[in-house]
Structure formats: structure tokens, C-alpha cells
Amino acid sequence: MSAFSHAMGDSLTMLRRNLLHAKRYPNMTLSIVFMPIFMLLLFVFVFGGAIGAGLAKGDYIDYVTPGIILMTATSGSVVVAVAVAVDKTEGIINRFRTLAISPGSVMTGQVVGSVIQTMLSVALVTGFAVLIGFRPAGGPLGWLGAFGLLTLVALAVTWCSAAFGLIAKGAETASNIALPFQFLPFLGSAIVTPESMPAGMRWFAEYQPFTPIIDTLRGLLMGQPVGGGTALAAVAWCLAIAAGGYLWSRSLFHRRKDA
Template identity: 65%
Template sequence: MTTLSYAVSDSATMLRRNLKHALRYPSMTVSVVAVPVLILLLFNYVFGGALGAGIGGMSTGGTRYIDYIAPGVILMAATSGALATAVGVCVDKTEGIVNRFRTMGISRGSFLTGHVVGGVIQTMISVALVIGIALLMGFRPSATPIEWLAATGILALLALALTWLSAALGLVAKTPETASNTPMPLQFLPFLGSAIVPPESMPTGLRWFAEYQPFTPIIETLRGLLMGTPIGNSAIAALAWCLGLSLAGYLWARTAFNRGAKV
């Protein structure tokens, strides 16, 4: 077998390990799905009437507001998945499993690859569940199959970027508790974007931040693909942010792993 073949085989083994672990201990996955679902329920049924009335052209019944909020909450499902990867990597590190793998004749990159690919798979399953619940609540996207495919690609690319960042955070965290807290800004940032309300409704300073932070162009791209709203330059910015974050997370995670991040 070639070096590449060994790397692929070892990565597949690590992927199976992580997926089996997720099946045996599903509490983390359930909590990751529960957060965006609760946000969707809260903002649509509790705040939807007031917020929908405050956004031009929306009725106070909340039905149309869910069409606005659903793409943002679907993105939050992708950000919530980062938590599980950070905790999983940190647990393996603190329990000495990473050091054990270092002494074995396996590909050095397989450990991180298994965690990242497994994390992306779990995240996309969570995204699908949130989409299903949004549809049950009245979300009515107008996307064509091609637009759904493009939206899925954007979400998968975002999940990959955030999972690499989370793997790095898990490697540098001292404890699993710390690892569970460090991805929190990733989950909070969509609230400071266009997920819940348009940036135009925010104060000047916050509006400027909302317009130029990473998640707003991604949300607007998803909203445009799913609901037919104008996308403009958001798609280019969304791809640039996803690719940039993926590269930064990969390089950081690889450097932390090679240095043997100390517990």
C-alpha cells in the first residue's frame, strides 16, 4: 500500500471510531440539536409576532417571520456542531489517547481527519433535523433542487471550517469543560448578524459589525438560495469566509497536534 492508502485507511478507522462513540453516547449530539430547535421555537412563537411586525412587510402572525428566521437558525445548527468536536478532541487528549496514538504506526493526520469528518457528518445530520422541524413549523422555502444543493454545499463548507477550528480549540484547551466553552462565540455571533433581525434595524456601531462579520454573508446567501431574496455579493463573501476559516482552522489544528499540545 502507498502512503496515501495508509492515510485513507487509518482516517476511515478513526472516523468509524468517532461515529460509534457518538452512537453510544448520544447526549452531546442531542444537546447540539436541541439548542437551535429551542431558539427556533422561542423566537418564532414567543417573539415572532413583535419581531415580524417590526420587519417591513411581515405580518404579526409570525408565519412569514419563520421564513426570515429559519435560514439563520439552520446556520446556528452548523455552529452548534462545533461544540461536540472540541469536547471530543479534548477528551481524547486529556485521557492520553492522543499520546497512545502517537506511539502506534498510524498516519499522524488520521486522528484529526477522523474527528473532523465525523463532526461534519454529525453536524449535517443536525442541520437536516432542524430543517425538518422548521418545515413542520411552517417554513416554506421556494428553492429549486439546484438551489437546495447549493445551500447544502455552503452549510457543509461552513461545517468543515468550524469543525477544523473546533478541533484546534479542543487541542489547546486544558480540560473538556474549557473546550465546551471556547466555541461559544461561534454560536453567539449569528445573533449579532442577520439571523434574527436585519442589520438595518440595529444601532450604527452594531450594524457595522453585523454587516462585516463572517456569518452575515453566509446567512444572506442561504436566505437567498432558500427564499429567493437578493444575494448580491454575499455568495462571494460567504465562500471566502468559509475557505479562509477552513484553512486557518486546519493550519492551527495541525500545528497544535504536531507540537503535542500539553494538558
């Protein structure tokens, strides 16, 4: 058996372990769905009238929903951070290090399992948004592009969160470290346009990673033109975060002693 085949087999075994855990303990997975749905209801039906006052009727839900969908894709970061932290504190990570398995398979199984759960949550939240009035106008290519971008976002933040779980002292610390991934979209173009923000906040909103991602996702879902620079920046940010998270988590996993 080649090294690649061995690594793939071990990764699939770890993926199966992760999915079985998710099935047995569904609370964290359900939170990925319920929190974005709550935020969607809050911003559409409670704050939507005031925030979207300058938009035509029904336009605000079409504006805010892509941002909420993106928040769903980033919510899985907390789940994987907590799962990795629990494995570390219970000594399971150290036990895996002593086994004759591909070292990268442990984190790969965690990350891929979390991405699968996250994308299922994205589908559920999107379906709920359509039920309450979201009307995407994107065609098949737009939806395909949106799905690809959301998968890339989920993969990027999940690799970083796997590293967060490895450096955390416990599950609670891990969940707190990963929270910024959930709430950074709020400080971008998810809820309001950056143009409506004060100067300092507007500068941060325009140049933080999630704004081009949200704008690209909104354009794809709504059938609106997406600037090449915006789409390129969105993909570049995702790839940079994914690469950084992967290399960081790999380095941490190979340490023989936990800090």
C-alpha cells in the same frame, strides 16, 4: 500501499471510532438538535410577533429559519472541541502520536465524523421548521447550494474547534472556547436585519463572517437573488476559517508535549 491510501485507511478507522462514540454517548449529538429547535420555537412563537411586526404574516419564520439552520451547522463545533479535549486529557492523543498511523488521520476522523453528525442535525431541524410553517421556495439547485454551503460552514468551524480542543485544559474549557461559533450569528442577520441595529452594532453585523453566509443561505433556500459579492464573501470566509483551523490543529497535534 501508497502514502495516500495509508492515510485514507487510517482516517476511515478514526472516523469509525468517532461515530461509534457518538452512538454510545448520544447526549452531545442530541443537544445539537434540541437547542436550535428551542431557539426556533422561542423566536417564532414568543418573540416573533414583536420582532417581525413589520413583516407580513408568516414572513418572519421564513426570515429567521435560515439563521437557525446555520446555528445548527455551527453547533457541532462544541461537540468536536469537547471530544478532542477529552482525548487529550486522557492521554489518547499522545498514544496516537506514538502509533504507526498517518498523523493527520486522527483529527480528520474527528472532524469528518462531527460534520456527518452536524449535517444529520441540520436535516432534522430543517424538517421540524417545515412542520411548524417554514416555506422555502428555492429549487433543486438552491437546495444543493444551501447543502454545500452548510457543509462548508460545518467543516470550517469544526477544524477550528478541533484546535480549540487541543489547547483547552479540559472538556469544560473547550466547550466555552467554541461557544462563540454558536452565537455569532445572533450578532449578524440571523434574527433581525442589520439595518434595525444601532450604528456600532450594525457595522459589526454587516462585516462579521456569518452575515454574508446567512444572507447567501437565505437567498438559496427562499429562491431569492443572491448577490455575487455576498456569495463570494460567504465562500471565502468559510475557506479561510477552514484553512486556518486545519493548519492550526495540525501544528498543535504535531507538538510532542501538551501545553
